[in-house]
Amino acid sequence: QxxxxxxxxxxxAPGQRVTISCTGSSSNFGAGYDAHWYQQLPGRAPKLxxxxxxxxxxGVPDRFSGSKSGTSASLAIIGLQAEDxxxxxxxxxxxxxxxxxxxxxxxxxxxx
Amino acid sequence: QVQLQESxxxxxxxxxxxxxxxxxxxxxxxxxxxxxIRQPPGTGLEWIGYIYSTGSxxxxxxxxxxxxxxxxxxxxxxxxxxxxxxAADTAxxxxxxxxxxxxxxxxxxxVTVSS
Numbered sequence: 009q010x011x012x013x014x015x016x017x018x019x020x021a022p023g024q025r026v027t028i029s030c031t032g033s034s035s036n037f038g039a040g041y042d043a044h045w046y047q048q049l050p051g052r053a054p055k056l057x058x059x060x061x062x063x064x065x066x067g068v069p070d071r072f073s074g075s076k077s078g079t080s081a082s083l084a085i086i087g088l089q090a091e092d093x094x095x096x097x098x099x100x101x102x103x104x105x106x107x108x109x110x111x112x113x114x115x116x117x118x119x120x
Numbered sequence: 121q122v123q124l125q126e127s128x129x130x131x132x133x134x135x136x137x138x139x140x141x142x143x144x145x146x147x148x149x150x151x152x153x154x155x156x157i158r159q160p161p162g163t164g165l166e167w168i169g170y171i172y173s174t175g176s177x178x179x180x181x182x183x184x185x186x187x188x189x190x191x192x193x194x195x196x197x198x199x200x201x202x203x204x205x206x207a208a209d210t211a212x213x214x215x216x217x218x219x220x221x222x223x224x225x226x227x228x229x230x231v232t233v234s235s
Contacts, residue, residue, distance in 0.1 A: 010164065044221040053214060053225040054165070065223070097165060099221060108180055109155075109221065111165040 011036060011102050012112035019118040020088045028115045030081045030098035036110065041101040043081030045074055048095040048114075057096070058083060085117070093119045122147040124215050124226035131232050132209075138202040138231055142215030149173055149196045153219035156189065156200045158211040159228075166211075170219035171198055178219070205233045 013031040020026040030043060037043060043061050046054040056065050058074035061081065071092075073084045081100075085092055098112040128140035142154070155170040169179035171189040179187045183202070191198040202209060210233045217224040 042221075046222070053228050054222070055225070056221065056223060059221050059223075099165075101220065105167075106178060106181055108169065108178060109167045109219070111167070113164045 010113045011104070011110055012098055012100060014096075014098060014112040014115045016113075017116045017118065019120055020085075021120045022088055022090065024088050025084060025086045026088055026117060027085075028083045028096055028098075028117070030083070030112050032079045032081070032100060032102075034079065035104050036079075036100045036102045037076060037081060038079040039101075039103055043074060043076045044099045045072075045081075045083045046097045046099065047092075048097065050094070054097060088117075088119055090119050093117055122217055122224045124217065124224055126213060126215050126226045126229040128229060128231070130230060131234065132205055133235050134206055134233055135204055138200070138205050138209065138213075138233075140200045140213055140215075140229065140231070142198050142200075142226060144196045144198075144217075149191065149193055149198065152217060154191070154198045155216040155219055155222065157214045157216055157222070159214070160208075160211040168200065168202075168213075207233050209233050 045058040047057045048054040061076040062074045095114045097114045102110045123145045125143045132138045150173045156168040171177045186203045188201040212228040214228045215226040216222040
């Protein structure tokens with residue numbers, strides 16, 4: 009059971025907007041630690057999508073956006089595309105884990 | 121662009137020690153944090169721990185008694201040893217850059233624990 013809670017799955021039609029929530033607590037997001045997001049395509053290593061709550065690394069399309077408020081964070085995909093079908097993981101620090109990073113259990117995004 | 125590549129045995133027998141090495145190219149291993157993360161088949165990601173280029177470490181409390189990480193700056197490599205492995209340690213093991221979030225990932229190596 010992860011300390012960061014994500015929905016197991018979300019789905020949407022091409023062109024739609026989908027959001028993935030990541031619910032934490034006072035020992036991670038609520039303590040001021042940032043949210044980060046990764047995309048994992050089938051059979052591939054994860055790839056950094058969002059860091060520092062809302063920053064996109066070079067090369068990540070601006071269809072992806074992140075935000076954090078209180079003890080929760082969210083990832084939005086605007087204009088869903090077929091190639092966005094993947095697993096998405098949120099990540100933060102948690103003070104209960106000796107300052108190590110912790111991941112959510114992941115959300116499978118299905119493009120209908 | 122920094123690239124990372126894991127290497128080591130893909131099969132380890134129960135009770136033995138898993139040993140992996142990560143080779144960093146395209147940049148220096150110095151003055152940076154380096155992590156190991158694993159993903160059991162069909163499940164999520166677990167941070168095993170991290171090491172700074174000077175050798176200081178931070179391990180996951182659930183694995184701390186079995187984990188050792190080291191760094192060899194002359195070879196631009198860092199390593200993971202996990203002792204007394206069981207089937208529960210079967211996973212894809214990733215090496216990664218940074219300790220607060222992962223900026224660069226290796227491609228991953230599947231390690232199976234089986235007799």
